[in-house]
Amino acid sequence: MAVSITDHAPGTADAGAELPATTLREMFRCMVLARALDERMWLLNRAGKAPFVISCQGHEAAQVGAAFALTRGKDVTLPYYRGLATVLVMGMTPEEVMLALFARATDPNSGGRQMPAHYSSRRLKIITQSSPVGTQIPHAAGVGLAEKIKGGDAVVWTSFGEGTTSQGDFHEGINLAAVHRLPVIFQCENNEYAISVPQHQQMAVRSVADRGPAYGIPGISVDGTDVLAVYEVTRRAVERARRGDGPTLIEARVVRLTAHSSDDNDRTYRSPRELQSTRRSDPIARFAAYLHEHDLLSEAEERELRAQVAAEVDAATEAAERAPLPEPESLLNHVYAQS
Amino acid sequence: MPEINLLEAIRQAIDEMMAQDERIFVFGEDVGRRGGVFRVTEGLIDKYGPMRIIDSPLAESVIVGACVGAAMNDTRPIAEIQFADFIAPAFNQIVQEAARIHYRSNGDWTVPMVIRAPWGGGIHGALYHSQSIEATFAHVPGLKVVAPATPYDAKGLLKSAIEDPNPVLFLEHKKTYRLIKGQVPEHDYRVPIGPADIKRPGEDLSVFAYGLMLHYCLEAAQALAAEGVSVEVVDLRTLRPLDVATIIGSVRRTSKALIVHEDNLTGGFGGEVAALIAEHAFEQLDAPVLRIGGPDVPAMPFAKPLEDAFMPSPQKIAAAMRRLAAY
Numbered sequence A: 001m002a003v004s005i006t007d008h009a010p011g012t013a014d015a016g017a018e019l020p021a022t023t024l025r026e027m028f029r030c031m032v033l034a035r036a037l038d039e040r041m042w043l044l045n046r047a048g049k050a051p052f053v054i055s056c057q058g059h060e061a062a063q064v065g066a067a068f069a070l071t072r073g074k075d076v077t078l079p080y081y082r083g084l085a086t087v088l089v090m091g092m093t094p095e096e097v098m099l100a101l102f103a104r105a106t107d108p109n110s111g112g113r114q115m116p117a118h119y120s121s122r123r124l125k126i127i128t129q130s131s132p133v134g135t136q137i138p139h140a141a142g143v144g145l146a147e148k149i150k151g152g153d154a155v156v157w158t159s160f161g162e163g164t165t166s167q168g169d170f171h172e173g174i175n176l177a178a179v180h181r182l183p184v185i186f187q188c189e190n191n192e193y194a195i196s197v198p199q200h201q202q203m204a205v206r207s208v209a210d211r212g213p214a215y216g217i218p219g220i221s222v223d224g225t226d227v228l229a230v231y232e233v234t235r236r237a238v239e240r241a242r243r244g245d246g247p248t249l250i251e252a253r254v255v256r257l258t259a260h261s262s263d264d265n266d267r268t269y270r271s272p273r274e275l276q277s278t279r280r281s282d283p284i285a286r287f288a289a290y291l292h293e294h295d296l297l298s299e300a301e302e303r304e305l306r307a308q309v310a311a312e313v314d315a316a317t318e319a320a321e322r323a324p325l326p327e328p329e330s331l332l333n334h335v336y337a338q339s
Numbered sequence B: 001m002p003e004i005n006l007l008e009a010i011r012q013a014i015d016e017m018m019a020q021d022e023r024i025f026v027f028g029e030d031v032g033r034r035g036g037v038f039r040v041t042e043g044l045i046d047k048y049g050p051m052r053i054i055d056s057p058l059a060e061s062v063i064v065g066a067c068v069g070a071a072m073n074d075t076r077p078i079a080e081i082q083f084a085d086f087i088a089p090a091f092n093q094i095v096q097e098a099a100r101i102h103y104r105s106n107g108d109w110t111v112p113m114v115i116r117a118p119w120g121g122g123i124h125g126a127l128y129h130s131q132s133i134e135a136t137f138a139h140v141p142g143l144k145v146v147a148p149a150t151p152y153d154a155k156g157l158l159k160s161a162i163e164d165p166n167p168v169l170f171l172e173h174k175k176t177y178r179l180i181k182g183q184v185p186e187h188d189y190r191v192p193i194g195p196a197d198i199k200r201p202g203e204d205l206s207v208f209a210y211g212l213m214l215h216y217c218l219e220a221a222q223a224l225a226a227e228g229v230s231v232e233v234v235d236l237r238t239l240r241p242l243d244v245a246t247i248i249g250s251v252r253r254t255s256k257a258l259i260v261h262e263d264n265l266t267g268g269f270g271g272e273v274a275a276l277i278a279e280h281a282f283e284q285l286d287a288p289v290l291r292i293g294g295p296d297v298p299a300m301p302f303a304k305p306l307e308d309a310f311m312p313s314p315q316k317i318a319a320a321m322r323r324l325a326a327y
């Protein structure tokens, strides 16, 4: 079995050359949409309309790059709470995202039962997420195990933060997937913080990817602010998984552009200098520059795209706000499935 | 009808269900070549191969967690926890995940899986091979908890559990595995999850039990019959959902109630049954509701005198029955 750690994962140029311009623009649109929705959620939070927000800001390239390497409607995802951009690519609509934010009855994620950002949609093969971190990692291995038992060729993709890799479920899940060469991709989105705890107090290795070889699988560290680099690394992991060669551990190095959540104030543990420098790693600005440089998107086209996205976010917000709240009597529904 | 023991009944249920439904697989420690430490899955790997009778890594959280994921990908997993005492690392996956997924997804996802766990004491298993775990898990909505006492019930209930669209914790009392034999029909049948079963009808007092204690209660009831006391013995069989109607119906007839389990008394399942009786049969009661349970020590010790002192016995149960009858 090939085991390697790639410090220099393939870069933008490799994948950018291969993907059609329409796909590149669509990737960009997804990133911008995720950001715009996310920013709107914070505004709604500060306006007292949404009790809780947790962001994907800074993680967009890692998520969009990875999700574009998956096949919608076929592959299964288990995205953690920062996975807004992931679920948008997999087919969730902005309105559905907003329905969850406002805890509306028609929210497809949970009907307003869970906090926002606990994604789920059976139709989209997005497996329901809980709050205890890392529990989805054994699930991902199990979805892969079932796929192997059934002889199917779907790939399973799950995401989590670097702090979560300290959980036992990280070890147990990856180990099982490695033992049986299951078609699972484990994406760690390393933003260097678990709420306030920095990476060096979480682990003694430099990169989460260093752990791959310990499980007998490839561990790949990639610049997670480079959407095309993540796409390329994930595309290879998908191929490997579909071939039956087993799982891959991918560390996407990202930045957390916001506080941990709307209940956190990161100025209490991040210096002003650091907060400034993370801004310089904004994955959306980076991809916009790439697209302009390669004449794949003009400034005017970008303005138009952003205006369209803003209108979409407005419409989603308004529709979701109008949607009804769950009826109190529905509290008792769905404790057990009926046969 | 052939007579088989409880362990064989469980194996037959797994075997017959696996032969019919290729989505079913078994996942647990040593379940493959070894056939499980108790030999429940003996021979099944030869029939169904290593992709359906799978030796898991020694890691309980992923035994349950992977089955949760597999259940959501159109398979029907049967997880085996080698001893119920080792279920604690999987607590999070059972309680926070398996039991909540249907509810938290507003009915979108279901987790049809069985978690088999050998439990109970009286087998020189000491602190970590004797535990009762039913009260902890019966507290959890979204989970079903089954604890059969006879081969007939074990086979029929396990088949129902495998077909159930919900996660079912299936508790197999270790001491009953080979000790308890009974007639099991050759035709395909089910015992539904939910209903209790009156294993011995009686008039003077009602006794509620499950697992090994059911048999100790039947033995004690036999002794009391010789003394002219007619004891009704109710096998709860399913702890969640609990058959409240049968419990209350029995107490309304006999006016006296005793609940017996091995688990520690405080916070044990008997407390729930006693509360239901107090709530729904207060007017009919002629005596205080009695409970027998293990003492409130952390777990069952190894040395025989200590183990005996912990375990409820037919003698201790008979003594409580006499007290109640005389009240």
Ligand SMILES: Cc1ncc(C[n+]2csc(CCOP(=O)(O)OP(=O)(O)O)c2C)c(N)n1
Pocket (backbone or CB within 6 Å): A082, A131, A132, A133, A160, A161, A162, A163, A164, A165, A189, A191, A193, A194, A195, A260
């Ligand atoms: C088991 C568990 N312990 C604690 C928490 C509280 N908590 C929520 S997110 C979080 C930090 C997670 O950090 P990381 O895995 O790096 O992901 P990030 O939020 O940085 O993307 C903590 C401690 C939790 N949700 N689950």
Ligand SMILES: [Mg+2]
Pocket (backbone or CB within 6 Å): A161, A162, A163, A189, A190, A191, A192, A193, A194, A195
């Ligand atoms: Mg982090």
